Amino acid sequence: MISTLAISGYRSLRDLLLPLDRLNIVTGANGSGKSSLYRALRLLGDAALNSVVSSLAKEGGLASTLWAGPETIARAVRQGEYRVEGTVGGRPACLKLGFGGSTYGYSIELGYPPPPATAFSLDPAIKRECIWHGKVYRRASALVERRNNLVTLPSRRDEEPVCLTKALNAADSMLASIADPQRAPEMLEVREVIRGWRFYDGFRTDMSSPVRTPQIGTFTPVLKNDGTDLPAALQTILEVGDEEALHRTIDDAFPGSRIHIEVQTGRFEVLLRQHGLLRPLSAAELSDGTLRFLLWSAALLTPRPAELMVLNEPETSLHPDLLPALARLIASASERSQIIVVSHAQSLIEALQQLQGCRRLQLVKSFGETTLEGATIFDKPNGSGHPVESTLLQSRCFRQSRRFATCRTLFPPMPFLANSVSFGSVEERHGVTCCPAGLIAEPKLDMPHIACRVPIRGHWAESPSFKSLLDPQAEPR
Numbered sequence: 001m002i003s004t005l006a007i008s009g010y011r012s013l014r015d016l017l018l019p020l021d022r023l024n025i026v027t028g029a030n031g032s033g034k035s036s037l038y039r040a041l042r043l044l045g046d047a048a049l050n051s052v053v054s055s056l057a058k059e060g061g062l063a064s065t066l067w068a069g070p071e072t073i074a075r076a077v078r079q080g081e082y083r084v085e086g087t088v089g090g091r092p093a094c095l096k097l098g099f100g101g102s103t104y105g106y107s108i109e110l111g112y113p114p115p116p117a118t119a120f121s122l123d124p125a126i127k128r129e130c131i132w133h134g135k136v137y138r139r140a141s142a143l144v145e146r147r148n149n150l151v152t153l154p155s156r157r158d159e160e161p162v163c164l165t166k167a168l169n170a171a172d173s174m175l176a177s178i179a180d181p182q183r184a185p186e187m188l189e190v191r192e193v194i195r196g197w198r199f200y201d202g203f204r205t206d207m208s209s210p211v212r213t214p215q216i217g218t219f220t221p222v223l224k225n226d227g228t229d230l231p232a233a234l235q236t237i238l239e240v241g242d243e244e245a246l247h248r249t250i251d252d253a254f255p256g257s258r259i260h261i262e263v264q265t266g267r268f269e270v271l272l273r274q275h276g277l278l279r280p281l282s283a284a285e286l287s288d289g290t291l292r293f294l295l296w297s298a299a300l301l302t303p304r305p306a307e308l309m310v311l312n313e314p315e316t317s318l319h320p321d322l323l324p325a326l327a328r329l330i331a332s333a334s335e336r337s338q339i340i341v342v343s344h345a346q347s348l349i350e351a352l353q354q355l356q357g358c359r360r361l362q363l364v365k366s367f368g369e370t371t372l373e374g375a376t377i378f379d380k381p382n383g384s385g386h387p388v389e390s391t392l393l394q395s396r397c398f399r400q401s402r403r404f405a406t407c408r409t410l411f412p413p414m415p416f417l418a419n420s421v422s423f424g425s426v427e428e429r430h431g432v433t434c435c436p437a438g439l440i441a442e443p444k445l446d447m448p449h450i451a452c453r454v455p456i457r458g459h460w461a462e463s464p465s466f467k468s469l470l471d472p473q474a475e476p477r
């Protein structure tokens, strides 16, 4: 299961870090960045299919997808004293995507290709990739690392790093290109997991949609993204999946209705018998909403559940009365897969929110940048632009004890001190660096974990000992 998702430099997602649960609802106003998040996740999934470079080129290349605002937004600008203006860029422009999971983490960084310029000017280059073990990147937990064309297994103690290849093309991801079950078995595992991710976004149900016509059917445990193999997917559920759940779901949404798949000379057609009618109706005769609900049923009741399913605005063209049934369908799917639902249908959000283990992620836009409502500065990736080691540089996870919160660098070890500078004016107290927001930091450059303690409710903590920095429960002296 993915526990943290980090995106940096993709459209309005300038530096976004999302904590994830089993079931997650992403909501927000129009233009807050929900679809950008969905697309960024798809790009991450494309890395395993080796199509991340072409997908990005189709979106207009890095120049179009990179954050269009200034590199830094000064406090005076945020307070309205100065208008937003471009700043001199210090960091090379790049797009970073990554996740930390219960077993493995993976991140990828794309940037502009080095000169000489070619005709493929929209193609970004893959600069950095990394797979590590566990939720948090640590140098010691890195399993495979890529820097430009070089892919290595990190060295242990005084051993030399093992080189897997020195000539990986800048357009090829290491996940898709290297298969070495002896030396890097985790690479195959991460690749297969990411390849299994499913993305469903607005099925076509207009009158000329292929979903409405009989289709050649083959065994289909996974519905395609466009839903064109709906009859075969439903028949597969009826034969090898949870037939009872499918009938129950349809009856839940359309009381008294029952699905049947008609097969004639290899062509499969969906028929829905409805209460009060003398004959079943074919897909061509069903309403848009009914057909969409059947598509969601086929996607979510799949007999081969994915590790992750991302659903973009599943409420589209469904009447609010159907949304509780859709919520129940999503809830049952979340027992088998991790689910991210992007939605702004209030009744769907409310129905899902009542479920245990459901996390609501409210996106808001501030100065053109998408942020997570309720996230603190400590959840936010740092933008200070250090030449830090990792691909996914600046993410942190956030733990709260009763009075104190502890900030951990999630992915790489990094000099923490520079972080505090971006939080406001910094001053020295008892040899520790403090800032008015209540941050007390004790920089330990070689410590990957704990970098600071944060007093809640504006208390100033005394200079904490290094031991107390390591123990999040310890009270300050």
Ligand SMILES: Nc1ncnc2c1ncn2[C@@H]1O[C@H](COP(=O)(O)OP(=O)(O)OP(=O)(O)O)[C@@H](O)[C@H]1O
Binding pocket: 010, 011, 012, 028, 029, 030, 031, 032, 033, 034, 035, 036, 037, 064, 065, 066, 067, 068, 069, 368
């Ligand atoms: N390169 C870029 N840099 C900064 N912002 C961008 C960039 N490209 C697009 N945006 C902005 O990102 C925002 C997010 O768009 P997105 O389509 O993700 O919104 P949404 O939450 O899905 O909205 P809706 O509910 O209307 O579908 C838009 O307001 C758009 O102006």
Ligand SMILES: [Mg+2]
Binding pocket: 034, 035, 036
């Ligand atoms: Mg959208």
